[in-house]
Amino acid sequence: MPGHYGIIRSGMPDSIPEKEPLPLRVLITGVSGFVGRHLASILAQETDWELWGWARRSWTGIPNRLQLARVDLRDPEAVRQGLALVRPEGIIHLAAQSDVAESWKDPWGTFETNVRGTLNLLESIRALGLQPRVLIVTSNEVYGLIRPEEVPVREDHPFRPANPYGISKAAQDWLAALYATAYAMPIIRARPFNHIGPGQDPRFVVPSFARQIAWIEAGLQDPVLWVGNLEARRDFTDVRDVARAYRLLLERGEPGEVYNIGSGRPRSIREVLELLLSMTQVNVRVEVDPQRIRPVEIPISAADTARIRERLGWEPRIPLEQSLRDVLEEWRARARAEQRRPGR
Known part of the structure; x- marks a missing residue:
């Protein structure tokens, strides 16, 4: 339904006592996905942040502190309404069609989800005059066809995407860089390489x-x-290590910068x-x-992770x-x- 913003369930109180300082209010898009579920669990356990999540569906085991809403990022009015309600101080943008094989079967659906969803998010942030720190998660697939002598791949490596998914993530990456430059939005980009762990879809x-x-x-x-x-x-990394990297990037990543995430x-x-x-x-x-x-x-494919290791101290564990x-x-x-x- 256009413009629909539906609360699925709430783990937050109806009101917050006056004069009590708010923790960082963080929104996770795509929170019901493979990475989103792990990230929400880690943030609920390890931070006092006020946690919000957007998803197309619910799931079992939702952290008690997470307030979850059904939002389709392809719908610009739903995104605007959702942001106006939450007014997040931090956003981790995970929502995506992330299956390469599926992108060959439905390239337009992949573009609509990954590119239009990201554009709606960035435009709504701008239209509402918000200034959250935003982590845009793209993919190692933006690098595409890598020659053996080019491994490990640094963040300044040229884009040569080799499938519709990779092209959609390259467009998403460029949009994030553009909005960071044109509108001085505090956007950080993450390019994770292959990540695995419990809860991943058997298509992978x-x-x-x-x-x-x-x-x-x-x-x-x-x-x-x-x-x-x-x-x-x-280059395989455990999803729980990747989720830790996202937290660090949201907290301490340099706006306008991009970071590879992988084992190397x-x-x-x-x-x-x-x-x-x-x-x-x-x-x-x-x-x-x-x-x-x-x-x-x-x-x-393998990542050069010197930037995130040296600047933020992240290592896969x-x-x-x-x-x-x-x-x-x-x-x-x-x-x-x-x-x-x-x-x-």
């Missing part, structure tokens, strides 16, 4: 492998594990699969599914092996629940 590579292994262990799937390109090399170490998809298979006793046959091969594949085990255990629990489901 690590939960796809983990789900298949767990289903095979439980007898819910034949012992065939379907894969795409195993030779591509990616490229790992082949084959290595990730082998690590997961080392955590199970089942024997599987690995088969390539042509539907999982992308029209354009980026062979290697969670090793890849722990991230993979946590994802596999999550899918094992889901497999057990599936076995108990009536009718099986």
Whole structure:
């Protein structure tokens, strides 16, 4: 519904006592997504910030201190109304269509969500005369086709996006830079590389492998594990470390600046699969599914993270092996629940 701003649930009091200083009021867009849920949980546990979240849907386990509203960022009036109500002092903009494969199937839907949503947010901030610190989260996919000799990639590396998602995130990145310069808005940009962890959609590579292994262990799937390109090399970081980086950037990032977030170490998809298979006793046959091969594949990607390490002291803490085990255990629990489901 155009202009609709709907409260889903509130964990905040109806009023705040007079003369009590307000904590930083922070809005997370896309809060019900993979990263948003982890970020909201961390901020609820570790800060006294007043937390607001925008999402298209609710989810289980919403932090008690989070006030959640249903807002479609593609609707400019809904965005304006929402900002007028919240009047945030900080914004972490996560809302996006983030699946590369989906962007090939629906490029316009990806552009509308990622580019129009960001433009509506920035225009509404400007129209209302607000001055929140804004963290715009784009993607390593803006760098696109990277040659091996160019790894690790610095923030000044040229954009060569290789899929509709990457192009949409490049446009989002440029919009953020433009509004920071043209309107003196305190905008910080983050370019995270591949991040993994519990709660990620099985359309992505690590939960796809983990789900298949767990289903095979439980007898819910034949012992065939379907894969795409195993030779591509990616820079994997745990989502909980990425969420910590977002908090630091909102607090202490330099307005107008951009920061890579990653481990700095490229790992082949084959290595990730082998690590997961080392955590199970089942024997599987690995088969390539042509539907999982992308029209354009980026062979290697890894971040130069000197800027965020040296200026903010951020380092990833969670090793890849722990991230993979946590994802596999999550899918094992889901497999057990599936076995108990009536009718099986």
